[in-house]
Amino acid sequence: MSNLNIYDNLKEVPEEYLKPITGGRLKGMSDIKPQWRIMRLTEQFGPCGIGWKIQNVNFTYQTKGEEIVCNCSLEFLFKHENEWSEPILGFGGSMFSTVEKNGIYVSDEAQKMAYTDAISVATKMIGMASDVYMGHSGKYEGSSNESQKSEEVVPIGIAPTLKKVIDKTTDLESLNTIWNNNTSLHDNLDFIKLVALKRADLTTTVEGLAKIFNSVQKLHTDGDFVSQFTAKKKSLVDAKNQKQTA
Incomplete structure (x- = not known):
């Protein structure tokens, strides 16, 4: 078995599972629909909890000025040839409270989004969506950089x-x-x-x-x-x- 077998099986993201980002710093780029990862992990290893699993999930909150960031750390494991892999660390984050023009907005989905982000980071290590992250398509595609440059960037911690x-x-x-x-x-x-x-x-x-x-x-x-x-x-x-x- 090639060392790249799993990597190659997971690297490609079909266009129908890429969604356009219509606002914020990444406007004009593409994001990966989270459920696609679940589907591909299930296809590759089996159902969640049997062929792959997430453990040691931890959430922390960090205050930046008047805003709060929700951070998530976790361990991703998959079963290969009837043996569990070593834990693969993943870290993600999402805004919990943001200062907007009408006041402070608090997101009730911050943990879910940080959790999803952390899974995406962990599964990168085995090739998941690597074509996107290598710049072949999607969020990191070179042709999208101009859209990113034109979007105003507000530093974290500053309203x-x-x-x-x-x-x-x-x-x-x-x-x-x-x-x-x-x-x-x-x-x-x-x-x-x-x-x-x-x-x-x-x-x-x-x-x-x-x-x-x-x-x-x-x-x-x-x-x-x-x-x-x-x-x-x-x-x-x-x-x-x-x-x-x-």
Whole structure:
């Protein structure tokens, strides 16, 4: 028996079991219908509990700012040649409570979704849906990346409404008020980055930009942050040179 026999049997996902993602960060991509995994595991190994099983399921909750993430860990086992495999670890997660424009939304399906996510991670290890995860189709398909890039990304732990308020701020005084009113986020690197980049956007001098950059040394290893500051500095220098030659 080839080492890839099980892997090859489970790697392909028919188009009818892929569903389009119509919102959020992965808009325009595809997700795998969860029941397809159950069907394929049953076809390959037998009914759940007899040919394959899930054990040691554990849920934990992690607070990120004003939001809560539900995490799931579990062990997946399958029977091969009448012997049970070693446990295969799987980890998944889903939002339990999310800050939305109308208030906090609490999901009563967070555990179910985190559980399903953890199963998908564990079963990847034996080839389940590997064509999708390798980029041949579905969620990780290269042609879908443009849709992902165009979707606004809100960092975990920061309410979407807060990010929008920061983005719309037009003066440093208002931005400083936002910073002072969110002391619980002063150790959140994503929040620090959002505020620093907005300060840079509102700054009109190279000296002011350098002062902002030097005040956030925690972000000096963040390539995206450094590149945005470099681009801002170049635009300020170019504007200054054009003014001098005018």
